[in-house]
Amino acid sequence: MTTTNSRTADHPIEQIFLERWSPRAFTGEEISEATLRTMFEAARWAPSSYNSQPWRFIYARRDNAHWDKLLGLLNEFNRSWAKTASAIVFIVSCETMAVPGKDTPVPSHSHSFDTGAAWGYLALQATFMGWHAHGMVGIDWEHVYTELNVPAGYRVEAAVAIGRQGPKTLLPEALQAREAPSPRKPLSEFVFEGGF
Secondary structure, three states: OOEEOOOOOOOOOOOOHHOOOOOOOOOOOHHHHHHHHHHHHHOOOOOHHHHEEEEOEEEEEOEEEEEHHHOEEEEHHHHHHHOOOOEEEEEEEEEEEEOOOOOOOOOOOHHHHHHHHHHHHHHHHHOOOOOEEEEEOEOOOOHHHOOOOOOOEEEEEEEEEEEOOOOHHHHHHHOOOOOOOOOOOOOHHHHOOOOO
């Protein structure tokens, strides 16, 4: 069994999977372009159907020209804590893909699934580097497509706040009690041999 972060896995796994969690308290320190590029590079190597690589990342680092726009596309609750992140990333997926033998792109059944794999790689790379990535879907859905110039045929999947973990006292009082790694359901609730 593997234990870290007050979490214990029921079966042996690499420690990084338990170290990865989604804090909300961030220090607000600057993140370099090179550090972010390393996280995106990890995402680049995720598997995808027909190697279509449907993921797209739109980001802003703290205090750059795009920060206020991207922060403003989060809902009020997420803005209340993500404002101390070092970067905000919006994850978008392409709904079509090129396949061998076809002259035009075809609908991709797995674009969201594949993009989720890329997000997972990014989150694990962030953890490995001493950063944390917190995914969220509390987004201003009414404006996100136009504000980010998302073309037709693409789906906004989620946003991510990336930062160095800070003390929970940085959070509004109501959130401080929730600032801990969360548990997981046992395998028996979601793994079935031979059928549901």
